Amino acid sequence: MPEGHTLHRLALTLDRAFAGTRPRVSSPQGRFTEGAALLDGLLLERAQAWGKHLFVTFEGDRILNVHLGLIGVFDVHRYAVEPAAAAVPPPPVGAVRVRLLNEEFVADLRGATVVEIVTPEKLEATVARLGPDPLRVGEPGHDPSRSLVKLARTDRPVAELLMDQSVLAGVGNVYRSELLWKHRVDPFTPGRLVRKKTWLTLWEDLVDLMPIGVAFGQIITLDDQVTRAKAMLAEAAESREGEHPAYLVDWQGGREGERGRVPAGQRRPAYERVSPFPRDYAVYKRQGEPCPLCGSRIRTQVLAGRNLFWCGRCQRRH
């Protein structure tokens, strides 16, 4: 699940559900028992994301640092329609490393590679190692200039650089394949041969696309879907002025009444977010299928440890 959009969405969701409350913190699975005890009952001040790193700050400068890795999931459910409803929280299902619980919300973390309590200094050090984050554009340092310097000095292929968190923070394996296809860039182009203009175009598109990913909880890159998504967000923003875009869709589209109910014997919560967009990509996981643009067979190859997907005909050096 997790590229940068997932973590930023998660930070917003956790913030909305828990900031200003004193959640119970536990480790039903038992592998974070001591850490949970250090956070249990503390005021949760805020949750923030940089690239794929999540930090949840509690009072007293105790910060829960989470990295979901490849398979981690942090589910946040509203289990009580109103705080006063005194509903019974759903029992943890599976290997729940960390559970946050207040009177209204429950959040279960599974499968993360990093779960630890860090100091503000450690947070700063982690963030300092990251390249600019398209989801933090406008903040100091979050512009493409640093990444351009690295790009111009390396022969490493552009598809590898896009995934390097010290070059750009937040891009993962889906965004890189789809983005390079969309802009017809040969994934193997050495960094120093990538035109500045091309790289800036990629950056600008991420700045455009990733907030849509945050809003819908889903990577959306196909032109027609992007157009529809933007229209939906614009319409929602009009009727719900002042709300953060990330909530305009989810909290309307989710089947609110079913949240948090876990029927006996069922491994998953009964609710699923209702997405208006079927998961659809141009090249990602579509090896062997025709390129939507030229009909040539989509290819795949491991690059930077991950399966890259691209069209060998219409993606050229830029």
Place this chain on the structure above:
DNA sequence: GTTTAATGGGTAT
């Protein structure tokens, strides 16, 4: 029942 793959990343070789 067992194996594999998955939107990641660190460390050892």
Place this chain on the structure above:
DNA sequence: TACCCCTTAAACT
């Protein structure tokens, strides 16, 4: 480049 960690569900036998 290889292997390790994390967890789950789909795809195998």
